[in-house]
Amino acid sequence: MLDFNFCSPTYFAFGKKTEEKVGELTKKFGGTKVLIHYGQGSVERSGLLNNVRKSLQQSEIEFVELGGVKPNPRASLVYEGIELCRKENVDFILGIGGGSAIDSAKAIAVGVPYDGDFWDLYEQRPEIDQVIPVGTIITLAATGSEASNSSVITQEKGWKKYGFSSELIRPVFSIMNPELTYSLPPYQTACGIVDMLSHILERYFSNTEEVDLTDRMSEAVMKSIIENAFTVMNNPQDYGARANLMWAGTLAHNNILGVGKEQDWSSHQLEHELSALYDVAHGAGLAVVLPAYMKFTMPKHVMRYVQLANRVWNLDINFDNPQETASKGIAAFETFFQMIGMPTTFAELGAKEEDIPQLTAKVRIKGGGDILGFFEPLTRDDISSIYRLCL
């Protein structure tokens, strides 16, 4: 096990009608003038936005609003939000929606006190020492952004999709009402399920030894996600399944499943290029990339994949041919993604074979180096091979 620091200070209010506590919580965490930041009209139509306005008014908190966050949230709206917050002296950002709205809220929160172009932070990833506090109300179980220290934004100039991390951007509170996810279309629900599984797998793809506890917890959360996924695809209004999935999405990404180990995150880098180029949903892109990544890395990491197959999918181990077990586990993930309606090939995603050289060249490698990831260090040729396995 590697040495680590861990701190997940977010206050979670989880359960029915918890959105009615937003005024009280915002006050508790010092907000006096709030930016309500959200996506498209569904939060207005569902009545959620009105409940939020009412709760803030009851707590005598002023607010301004900025909607219009799109999936793969854009830098242009972040600039607009920063300007609005400065003009209106906003001291608290409330992100309402899925990961896009919350990631956009985080970007505004770091941008307002930053004396320069916020995109520099996403390009260069320096340490920061100041943000405006962020609270969230999530309407989608997926990204874990409600508890994570990260934010991903797409810059329209050049269609770059970059992430930024800082302990300072963990939300101070997150309101989680599973009922708010009842009306999600099956496709979006499934994208969320793949996304949360990916957050666990990226941490599971690791060569660090002596992390048995974290391994077992990761396997436990994956098993629970898979079981509840079947329930929720069958009955979108099953409270228990929605609740377990929502909390799983949080635990998948607040790093409790990643402490003390080297983590990979290559699949995310490969997916970022797909969603940047084709504007596909992140979860859908991951459903295509993950099985390809697993197939490519399996031969050098057979026993890791055997453990995954055995513990998550209950597959008996073929001790004469562990590779077979490892492959079956990967096939189980691929089949599962298909069963919940996710694409698993470039064609289903609308991605094109002839774009592979361009995608490969654009994949961002930290520090500008030539080798991506840690579990299995990937060259550009390897990256190209993984994209080809998506065909």
Next chain:
Amino acid sequence: MLDFNFCSPTYFAFGKKTEEKVGELTKKFGGTKVLIHYGQGSVERSGLLNNVRKSLQQSEIEFVELGGVKPNPRASLVYEGIELCRKENVDFILGIGGGSAIDSAKAIAVGVPYDGDFWDLYEQRPEIDQVIPVGTIITLAATGSEASNSSVITQEKGWKKYGFSSELIRPVFSIMNPELTYSLPPYQTACGIVDMLSHILERYFSNTEEVDLTDRMSEAVMKSIIENAFTVMNNPQDYGARANLMWAGTLAHNNILGVGKEQDWSSHQLEHELSALYDVAHGAGLAVVLPAYMKFTMPKHVMRYVQLANRVWNLDINFDNPQETASKGIAAFETFFQMIGMPTTFAELGAKEEDIPQLTAKVRIKGGGDILGFFEPLTRDDISSIYRLCL
């Protein structure tokens, strides 16, 4: 799943030599004058205390010291600590040791700003709104006090052992170096292992439905504790096993395994009377009480115990006779406790059959009622029966 709030804001510095960060962390969390509070001489002999003094001095933080915390920490030392802190204007308490030192530190932390006898708080459990911040360096993987919201103190007058909980007494930071546990005697290591398993089981003994995720995580942590227990009993200096156990002890009791469900805690109440009367180690008392509690409650909760047997102990389910599987799972816990050198009977513990009426009468029931616990509500007769199953 029940609605819940969850917040575990403690900052964890985990790994080798992390005790050297104590000055830096105390400063970061606002301490300027520290009470170093610890147990018996081992922290002095091991050199830990000197390293702490050095680190505080390097950060230019003043300190006073109060050692002498005993297992089942006493009210008398808490009074002494409160007086010392007031006299010396202490604004930060640093608990060093196992759960006893940290629980005692927490009691001092609530007592200093409280205008009255701190024991009133443990007797009456009111809401509090003020504490002195507490930091910890743990030398024992067991109680989870390094991240929990609770503290248990024994009042010598009448030998009462009472707990107190408040979100305000969660430590602001906890320093966790697994190497500091290398020199623990096997008996204390084993007591810690039982203690952390008990914290998970008390939360697992629940009738709340739709908590599949938390169940699976609890089972995962128990499996990991059991596996690493065998390693560490065999090789006390196995870093990986010590590290996994230490982190498991924290997760077992910061309530991440208990959110959204009714919890039981009857076994703890029954054990408190044993350690109050016979001054036995908490973990040893639990090793006696837990199997008895499980045997008593199993017939009305067969499938819960089947799940435990199957998922934690990998026992195949006898579908014709699930009670048999349930019993085998309970026997596995009892055997495991014996294998790591724990007592599982009154006789081994030094407890006496003739004391059962007295023990039964003293068991503390919240709100002064007649029924203990939630999983299986226990009358005083039931409590007596459970003590008899310990014979």
